[in-house]
Amino acid sequence: xxxxxxxxxxxxxxxxxxxFDEVPLGYTEELAIREAQRCLQCKKPACVDxxxxxxxxxxxxxxxxxxxxxxxxxxxxxxxSLPAICGRVCPQETQCEKYCVLAKxxxxxxxxxxxxxxxxxxRIRLMRGEKAPLPPTAPPPGAPKVAxxxxxxxxxxxxxxxxxxxxxxxxxxxxxxxxxxxxxGIPEFxxxxxxxxxxxxxxxxxxxxxxxxxxxxxxxTIDDLLNEEGYAAVFIGTGAGTPKFLKIPGENxxxxxxxxxxxxxxxxxxxxxxxxxxxxxxxKRVAVFGAGNTAMDAARTALRIGAEEVYIMYRRxxxxxxxxxxxxxxxxEEGVKFxxxxxxxxxxxxxxxxxxxxxxxxMQLGEPDDSGRRRPVRIAGSEFDTPINVAIVAVGTExxxxxxxxTPDLQVNQWGYIVTDDMGRTSKPRVYAGGDIVTGAAxxxxxxxxGKRAARAIISDLxxxx
Amino acid sequence: MPNKILEKEYLAENVVSMWIEARQIAxxxxxxxxxxxxxxxxxxxxxxxxxxxxAKEGAVRLIVQVVxxxxxxxxxxxxxxxxxxxxxxxxxxxxxxxxxxVACVGGGIGVAPLLPIARAMKEAGxxxxxxxxxxxxxxxxxxxxMRAISDELLITTDDGSYVRHGLVTDVLxxxxxxxxxxxxxVAIGPVPMMKAVANLTREAGIATIAxxxxxxxxxxxxxxxxxxxxGGRVKYTCVDGPEFDAHEVDFDELQRRLNMYRDHELxxxxxxxxxxxxx
Numbered sequence: 001x002x003x004x005x006x007x008x009x010x011x012x013x014x015x016x017x018x019x020f021d022e023v024p025l026g027y028t029e030e031l032a033i034r035e036a037q038r039c040l041q042c043k044k045p046a047c048v049d050x051x052x053x054x055x056x057x058x059x060x061x062x063x064x065x066x067x068x069x070x071x072x073x074x075x076x077x078x079x080x081s082l083p084a085i086c087g088r089v090c091p092q093e094t095q096c097e098k099y100c101v102l103a104k105x106x107x108x109x110x111x112x113x114x115x116x117x118x119x120x121x122x123r124i125r126l127m128r129g130e131k132a133p134l135p136p137t138a139p140p141p142g143a144p145k146v147a148x149x150x151x152x153x154x155x156x157x158x159x160x161x162x163x164x165x166x167x168x169x170x171x172x173x174x175x176x177x178x179x180x181x182x183x184x185g186i187p188e189f190x191x192x193x194x195x196x197x198x199x200x201x202x203x204x205x206x207x208x209x210x211x212x213x214x215x216x217x218x219x220x221t222i223d224d225l226l227n228e229e230g231y232a233a234v235f236i237g238t239g240a241g242t243p244k245f246l247k248i249p250g251e252n253x254x255x256x257x258x259x260x261x262x263x264x265x266x267x268x269x270x271x272x273x274x275x276x277x278x279x280x281x282x283x284k285r286v287a288v289f290g291a292g293n294t295a296m297d298a299a300r301t302a303l304r305i306g307a308e309e310v311y312i313m314y315r316r317x318x319x320x321x322x323x324x325x326x327x328x329x330x331x332x333e334e335g336v337k338f339x340x341x342x343x344x345x346x347x348x349x350x351x352x353x354x355x356x357x358x359x360x361x362x363m364q365l366g367e368p369d370d371s372g373r374r375r376p377v378r379i380a381g382s383e384f385d386t387p388i389n390v391a392i393v394a395v396g397t398e399x400x401x402x403x404x405x406x407t408p409d410l411q412v413n414q415w416g417y418i419v420t421d422d423m424g425r426t427s428k429p430r431v432y433a434g435g436d437i438v439t440g441a442a443x444x445x446x447x448x449x450x451g452k453r454a455a456r457a458i459i460s461d462l463x464x465x466x
Numbered sequence: 467m468p469n470k471i472l473e474k475e476y477l478a479e480n481v482v483s484m485w486i487e488a489r490q491i492a493x494x495x496x497x498x499x500x501x502x503x504x505x506x507x508x509x510x511x512x513x514x515x516x517x518x519x520x521a522k523e524g525a526v527r528l529i530v531q532v533v534x535x536x537x538x539x540x541x542x543x544x545x546x547x548x549x550x551x552x553x554x555x556x557x558x559x560x561x562x563x564x565x566x567x568v569a570c571v572g573g574g575i576g577v578a579p580l581l582p583i584a585r586a587m588k589e590a591g592x593x594x595x596x597x598x599x600x601x602x603x604x605x606x607x608x609x610x611x612m613r614a615i616s617d618e619l620l621i622t623t624d625d626g627s628y629v630r631h632g633l634v635t636d637v638l639x640x641x642x643x644x645x646x647x648x649x650x651x652v653a654i655g656p657v658p659m660m661k662a663v664a665n666l667t668r669e670a671g672i673a674t675i676a677x678x679x680x681x682x683x684x685x686x687x688x689x690x691x692x693x694x695x696x697g698g699r700v701k702y703t704c705v706d707g708p709e710f711d712a713h714e715v716d717f718d719e720l721q722r723r724l725n726m727y728r729d730h731e732l733x734x735x736x737x738x739x740x741x742x743x744x745x
Contacts, residue, residue, distance in 0.1 A: 174686045176504060176511070176551040184684075213553035215686055218499075219490050242702055243690040252693060252700070252719055254726040261689035269510065269683065277535055278510045278683075279727040353722030400687050401705050 005107035006035040013333040017303050020188040020272055023330060024088075024113075029067075032117040036064035038102065039109045046099035047111060052449030053080050053157070057096060057111055064114060070131075072118045081160030081203065082153065082448065084123060084195045087116025089186060090445045091324050123198055136205045139168040144462055147172060147231040149216045149403070152180020153444045154237030154435030156203065157451030158458075163206045165459050170231075172214040175268065180239050181444070184268040185260070187297050189304070193267075217402035222410065226430055233458045236418060236426075236433040237451060240441060241400030245393055246289060250347030255281050255355030259290070259298045259394035266301050283390025286310045287358055289344055290394035291321040292441075296328060298392045299336045310336045311386070315343040315363050315376045341365070341376060345383065347391060357387045396441050403437075415440070424454030425461075432458055468548035472525055477607040478600075480532040481575060482541045483517075489524030491516070491554045497562060497582040498677065498709055501526070501554025502685040505540040509550065512536050513682045515579030515708075516555060529578035529607065556685050557708045560675070562586045566649035567593040569641065569672075570616070571634050571663050573655025574600055577608050579677055580654045585615040593617045593646055597637050599655075603628035635662040642670050650674070653712055657724065661717035668713045676712035678703050681723060695719055 008031075010016075010024040027035065039061040047057045056075050063072035076083045092098075092112035100108030125131040146162050148155045151173040159169045177183050179196045204210065216222070216238075225231045243258030245251050262280070265271040269278035286302040288295050291314040299310045312331070314321060317340045321328060332338070341363040348357045362382035365374035399416035411419045411427035417440055418433040420426050426433050434450025436442060473485040491501060500515045518527035532538045543549065560583045568587045572580035577598045588594045596616035600606040601624045613619045620637045621629040630637070634655070642648060651674040653663040660676040667674040680692040680703045687705035694701055697714035701707065 174553065175684060176553070184688075213551050215553055215556060218555055219494060219553075240688060242687050242705065245690070245693075245700060252695060252723065254723060258690035261683060261691045264683050264689050270508075275508065277508055281726070353719070353725070397688075402687060 002106075003034055003038050005038070005110055006031045006113075008110070008113050013330075013335070016189065017300075017334040020304055022192050023189050026120055027113055027117040029069075029121070032064055032114060033067065035110050036061045036114060039065075040101060042101055046101065047096040047109075050096045050099040052095065052445050053086075053452050055080050055096075055115070060118065061109065061111075061114060064118065069118055069121045073122045076115060076118060079452075080157075080448070082156060082199050083115050084119035084199055085153070085182060085191060086445055086448070087112050087114075087119055088191050088195075089182075089443075091443055093325060095445065123195070127198075133205065136207070138207045139163070140166055143168040144232040145170065145230055146458060147225045147229070147234045148237065149222075149225075149234060150174075150180055150237040150239055150435070150437075151178035151200070151210065152182060152237060152239045152435065152447060154239070154447035154451035154454075155180065155235065156200065157448040158235045158237065158432075158434065158455045159208055159451075160203055160206075161452055161455035162458065163203065163208055165455070167459075168209075169207070170209045170211060172216050172220075173210065173212045174215040174238075176212050177268065178210050178212060180237075184264045185240075185294070185297070186444075187263065187267055187301050188272075189300070190297065215402065217406045222403060222407045222428070222431060232462055233430045233432065235424070235451070235454050235458065236403060236431065236437060237435040237447065238400055238403060238437045239447075240397040240436050241416070242398050243393065244396045244398060246344055246395065248344055248346050250349060250355070251393075253347050253349040253355040254353050255283065255349075255389055256347060256391045256393065257281075259288075259294045259392050260397065262298055262392050263294070263301065266305065272301075272305050280305065281390055282306045283388065284308045285386075285388045286390040286392065287344075287386065287388045288312050288392045288394055290314070290396070291316070291323055292394060292396075293323045293327050295392075295394035296323045296331045296336075298394050300331055300334055302390065302392065303334055303336065307390070311339050311388075312336055313339045313342050313344065313358075313360060315341065316373060317341055317365060320373045343376065343378065348385075355389055355391055357385050358391060359383055359385050397436070399437065399440070407431075422453070423457035424450055425457055430461075468550055469552045471543055471545050471547050471549065472523070474543075474545045477529065478605045480541075481529065481605070481607055482532070483527060483529045484540075484543075485520070485523075485525045485527050486549055486552065487524060488526045488552050488554075491552065492519040492521050492524045492526050495519055495526065495555040496559035497586040498560030498579075499555035499557050500579075500685075500708060501528075501552055501556060502682065503528075503540070503549055503553075504551040505536060505543060506550050509539060510536045511551075511683055511685070513556070513679065513685060513704075513708075515677070515679070517578045517581055529575065531575040553685065556704060558706075560586065560652070560677075560709060562590050564591045567595060567646045569638065569648045569651040570594060570596045571638055571651060571653045571655070571659075572596070572598045572612075573634050573659040574605065575607070576655030576659070576677075577606075577612065580652065581608055581611055581615075583652055583654075583677075584612065587652075588615045588617075592650075595641060595648065596620065597622070597634050597641065599623060599634040599637070601625065633662070634659060635666055638663060638666055642666065642672075648672050651712075652677070657717050657721045660712060660715075664712035664715070664717070674712040675709045676715055677709045678707055678715070678720065680708075680720065681726060694723075
């Protein structure tokens with residue numbers, strides 16, 4: 001009989017909604033091997049084409065079957081320097097696993113869970129001292145210097161591939177800790193920060209230099225890096241920009257947060273810890289606007305810092321929610337309530353400027369719009385008020401202006417995103433870009449794919465000059 | 467890399483001046499810009515205007531009023547010790563040019579960020595009328611520095627303990643009728659003061675900028691915590707400011723947003739004083 005897809009043990013919802021520990025607990029060795037045995041080892045593996053960084057999936061899974069977990073990790077690291085992160089936050093159901101042949105008549109191989117298992121297994125052995133780390137390496141003397149701006153998934157991936165190719169890489173991060181969205185955005189219970197730290201530390205051991213508190217565009221312009229600081233090339237991976245708001249009355253009341261601010265306070269600044277110095281408003285009744293992964297993160301975070309009721313308010317229906325199915329499922333299990341087909345029209349506060357309620361109107365789905373999704377249309381006279389004391393707006397971001405303002409010859413589109421070719425080359429010689437600053441809000445793995453392509457372009461262009 | 471404190475002195479009770487090593491910031495900074503700082507590993511990120519630089523030494527000067535836990539922790543550091551994180555320079559520089567006669571109006575700790583702007587206005591050939599005030603004589607800072615770069619220096623204290631009795635707006639109102647006539651104004655200080663200055667100069671038809679100190683976290687245009695309404699539109703103090711047309715700023719909203727975490731701050735300070743773990 002065929003082996004069924006192995007579920008991953010996780011914390012029960014009623015327990016985890018009160019803590020910040022990771023929700024899924026990961027496969028045991030036995031579970032991982034059983035799951036790995038499901039892989040048919042296709043000669044032409046479609047899963048690999050579905051992976052933005054083309055991990056050699058059947059090969060690493062075969063190593064798991066052979067109990068050679070180190071070997072499995074080495075295969076993954078051949079194309080992906082952040083496996084513990086990708087194994088947790090990639091939307092595998094729309095990438096590798098979507099193309100798995102098993103998916104045609106049942107459940108695909110749990111590629112993401114296996115990737116996570118392999119990365120964790122080796123990391124934990126290193127941590128426990130059961131395995132010696134690789135000796136630190138440094139770039140060869142005289143190696144060309146490349147500057148990476150932004151230490152999120154795009155920057156880290158670009159940096160890793162350039163290190164592999166023998167470049168001297170410096171990563172500039174504006175905040176006080178490297179990791180970008182992996183650190184300020186994605187919550188601890190979904191991506192423990194110790195794991196991010198460990199994966200970045202592995203790059204530092206391979207010679208990566210990191211400069212924190214470096215706001216490029218202000219401290220150094222892109223031209224400063226190229227002309228005064230001696231970098232042969234610069235990769236821009238600065239990520240998300242200013243948050244979008246709903247543009248409705250009352251949006252600046254106290255208690256109305258952008259998802260970026262709410263999550264940054266909790267994740268980067270650790271406002272959830274009892275001795276944190278950064279404050280956060282802990283609402284009893286919280287409404288989150290938007291239905292992407294960020295909205296789910298915000299809603300689940302609000303529960304964990306003490307909310308009694310958390311609503312996701314979305315103007316379309318369940319079918320149109322952009323969040324990953326797993327994130328929606330986890331949020332529902334934990335008690336987040338979903339209100340579909342509602343559109344906020346105004347926030348109301350008290351005389352001291354504190355949020356007290358939101359007025360919404362009900363919507364119905366009309367004809368499909370430009371995105372192909374059915375357009376929500378308001379139902380006249382359907383307004384209703386809901387008392388809330390925290391609102392979190394998670395409806396996306398705009399482009400960050402810092403670099404374009406100080407790099408006049410860098411071509412951007414009408415929304416301020418940097419224009420590049422397929423390989424991440426910008427209009428400015430020796431300057432490359434990738435991730436959200438090029439595409440607008442997207443996923444971690446898409447940003448990593450962009451970082452990877454840009455690294456390839458940088459290597460080929462610099463060699464061409466050599 | 468942490469930044470070393472080179473010099474430290476108290477300018478008034480609870481107002482400390484620090485020179486901090488920050489070579490590249492000192493090289494790049496222009497008047498009106500600020501930085502974000504964390505005194506220690508667990509501290510909040512707070513925005514502070516750069517009051518002065520010594521480019522050769524690679525040092526920036528910060529003038530800080532102790533108003534909460536983070537500023538108190540910063541002020542407790544001594545020369546030779548280090549500030550954990552310093553990021554900057556942030557924000558747009560002040561639009562320095564020849565306006566004619568410029569009124570530089572500063573209240574309380576606001577005189578600190580005003581000083582470099584007033585100096586740059588003077589260097590750009592303006593006739594600088596500086597009006598500085600404080601609640602009481604002991605809280606008035608940078609009098610001599612301001613005198614050195616001003617054509618006229620007018621001083622006032624709320625309680626009349628030094629020079630004249632009254633608010634900076636009382637002095638400004640009188641000066642508006644004097645000669646030479648004011649062509650441009652800069653206001654930095656408590657929100658009610660900037661609002662009152664804006665009301666006066668609006669009536670007089672004098673273009674005025676105010677430098678805002680808002681709640682801020684990242685300071686790089688990501689979180690939106692620093693948003694203010696200017697001319698009916700949402701602006702971000704960190705990347706669009708920190709200076710805005712004072713006649714267009716919604717100062718009442720700004721004040722309400724600044725109060726957002728006051729209760730939290732008070733609680734923390736209280737807990738520190740009695741030696742309890744901070745919640």
